[in-house]
Amino acid sequence: MSSDATSDVGTQVEAARLAALAQIASATDAAMLTKIGSELSGKKSTLNTLRASLGKIQDPEARKNAGQVINEGVQQVETALQQRIAEFLVQERAAQVASESLDLTEFATANRRGYSHIVTQAMQRLEDVFIGLGFQVAEGPEVETDFYNFEALNMPRTHPARSEFDTMFIEPFSSEHEANTVLLRTHTSPVQIRVMQSWEPPIYAIMPGRVFRRDTPDATHMPVFHQIEGLVIDRDITFAHLAGIIESFTKAFFGSEFTSRLRPSFFPFTEPSAEFDIKRPNGDWIELGGCGMVHPNVLRAGGIDPDQYTGFAFGFGIDRMAKERHNVEDIREMYTNDLRFLRQFS
């Protein structure tokens, strides 16, 4: 068998190939095609039978040629099979996608995140702004001694300004405790003294926290509310630096279109003392808080030599900021713990 044998094989392969392709084309789904595929690649398939009979061809050249023809046939069939499989897969996925449409609004919220209190939100925003200005955050107890709340702040026992603080005192709970020596802090300023006593200058600290006054609650006052206090102590800290920090804070917290001013006022623990106001872009001035140069007596009470160091302090209320930011009409509403209220402020 020579070229004749090869051509003979060629004819058979061509016939088998066409038959196989027709079979593949006849498949109507992937399952049928899989069955056809396994038949075509099985030992008994026409092409494999032909391959098995190659050994009968004596002439090596002719055998080689015949083998090549068979392989080409097998390969073409395989390619056609794979193509058809891929086509079926695409169809099937498209059908799946079409069949499993979902209304995305059709879901029930199982676990929604909770809401942070607006006073906490305000406090954290303030902390973050001051951290950016190079401040650290200090804390102190809410139940304080007369010393830290008044005496160390240049308000000795007879000081008339004390009466303005509407202090709530703790009933002595043991015979060793004198009346009116332990109280609920009326401002965050006692933390200033604690910071001076335990930190070394340079001190750049803010002191947020809860404070207490014996005030009957109304739309703008609560007996329990929150303040933030700032304290800077270093060599050569001046009143101009105080004005600078207030201005930086105003711009960083409220926006670059806001500005600030200081005007003379009085606090026993600072001198010179000032009120600081901020100016809205519309030109209105809003009174924000009090500030001033730390009084030499206060520095001394904190263990700091006023001839070595100077410093300034400032403070203001946090609740009012939260109230105004969210247009809360009555401050008491912020403390009802009503979830319908709390869930408004993400």
Next chain:
Amino acid sequence: MKILHSWLNEFADFGTDIEAIAASLTKLGLAVESVEQVGLPVKGVVVAKVLRTERHPDAAKVHRVYVDAGDGVEKHVWCGAFNMQPGDLIPLATLGTNMPDGRVISQRGILGIDSEGMLCSGTELGITADATGIMILPAGLVLGTDVFSALGIDQDVVFDLDVTRNRPDCTGYLGVARDLAAHLKLPLKMSSKPQKSATSSKGKKRDVTVDIRATDHCGRFNVTVMSGVVVTDSPAWIAQRLSRAGMRPINNVVDVSNLVNLEMNQPNHAYDLEKVSGGFIVRHANEGEVLVTLDDVSRTMSAHDLLICDAKNDPVGIAGIMGGAGSQISESTTTLALEIAWFEPLGIAASVSRLGLRTEASLRFERGVDAFGARAAAERFAQLLSLTCPNLVVHDGGADVKTSGLPEEARTTMLRLDQIRRILGVDIDVTRVRDLLVPIGFEIAKPDKSNSVVVTIPSFRPDCVQEIDVIEEIARHYGFDEIGKVVPKSPVHGRLSAVQQRRRIVRDFVLSLGASEAMPNPFLAPGDLARCGLTEDNALRLANPLVAEESVLRTSLRPGLLQAIAYNQSHRTNDIKLFEVGHVYPQGSAQLPDEHEVLCVVFAESDATKAMDMWSQFSAFLGVGAQLFQDAAPAGFHGTRSAQLRRGKVVLGAVGEVDPTVLANFGVSGRVACLEINLSMVLGETPKVSAAQTVSKYPSSDFDLAFVVPQDVAAGTLLKSLRQAGGNLLVDAALFDIYRGKGVADGSRSLAFRFRFQAPDRTLGDTEIAEARERCIAAAQKLGAELR
């Protein structure tokens, strides 16, 4: 402090730009709280005379008033006030008048009868504060003339100043004017009108005895005797000034006394000399001593209150606060004794708060008045009184007794000039300092070798004591705005401390669980803690609570949160999950309580498994470990569905359900899952930084085991044994199914665990897995659990 623009302008020419004056006052620290226009004429309101009045049968609340407005024509007006008589002069707002409240007077009447205008009250016109009826005008005014010009009412502006405690001088016109004139560089006159010398004549010497027995509370007692007094009405301008300052005009003597007080900031008191038996004694009251004051109130004194007594030692006034009714000026007074004293401020303040009586005099004495202004004030008093008493005689003598309690007249302090720059950040030389301070009464000596100057402080500035006080005055008059703004470069690394960072992480974690943040009142009612299953013995109490229901300081966050749950349930809110991070204040062994910070999370309608889920997540997320101690329920928690979180004997918190009795006490329905952690213990801890372990490249093997476990064996205990039995190749073991019911004996439950084994260095063999499985089964059997 109410300041009239016209009156202030008599001290210096401050001009008419009201906004500029207000801005200057604010810059000086005399904050202008409000600016009010007064005496603004209402055009169209004329003087009219009541001719007759008449009722209408169908109108009960109004009557018909017929008036003559000068044109001889009878006009008819409906009126709702009945205080006028025929012949009275009243203000008539004619048709078309624009009233200050916005009304326009029209003809529209009632019952089909027109009204030809409106009769006005004093308040409607802004003339007086009297709204009780129609304003009855003084007789003799010309009918038809404008009411405002007929009454000589001047337009004016009232500045209401918020005078801070450190400016006692500015509760008087002179003090305000001095500050403002210095600020505007204007010359200051020392008094308002009349500025001519007094017309009163000097009389012969009339001494008065003064015996100050409370020398530490009364530093000076000055008395001037004046005769030839005729008690009458004040001139209209004085009455108007006082009314606009908020004081009621009484008679010429009392009005002058008040005027001197307002103008010179010098409280003073005029007694009828006849009624004080020729002298005064200043002493402390006897405990329980009673005095009827000028306002006809009988007041009981304590031994700390200071009294002015007559020569017979009978009280005639409470020192520095209010005179007595018995010795006051009356129509028969012809000779008066004018007292100008100096009382120690703290003593007056204490009496004011004890008696609950604050007056124009006491508010000044409390802050500190000029102890050396008596002579000028007495002269001014005589000058003003002579306007209505042409035969007034001011007698020499009187009395002027000073005690050791009197402050020094010329106090001094050293000012180191370099301190100005150190505190304010600007260079201000001694010449400038002098320019700034001399106009407000300070004296500056020449600098010494060390560049310090002696500053003499005026006696009307008792608040000024030391160098820093003087620097403040320099800053005020230099101008806060002129000092400038310099942002200091912080050499400190701005950050949250580790504790504060962890607190934020805790908050964020709890928010992610779905809890919202509550801020309940830290004050509890007596019994709230008991209702919460907690002791009240270690709670602090307020000595002066606002209300009894808020008199106990919390020792736990639970009462507040349970109240919040009940509140939300009563408003039919669903999905109630709340938390608080807050302080509690149980008593400690020291002066201050054992105050610490606590986290409490409560989920309504949830059981203990939810609480355990929160705890296990919290523990893993924050790296906080504790043993679960279920043998004794934490106080206030469910007896069999809660546990203490402990480290040895230290209690870190509690987890589980709130006691059903407590829930009933607070009116909460359903179960409440609760996790409580002492944050003060936890936040300060630094969790170990985990070292990375290489993830094994070899396959893992899993198997499940289900055991029937007696109820008294805790799942946690079994899991712990299983983990131990699994050995170091066990990489994960977890409970994944719990079953009670058919096929499982009563008193037991089926617990199914999933195990995963893996070696870091090889594929595990079947034998190794089988052995591990056997070990786990054996460990479970040891605890009485049987493989299912």
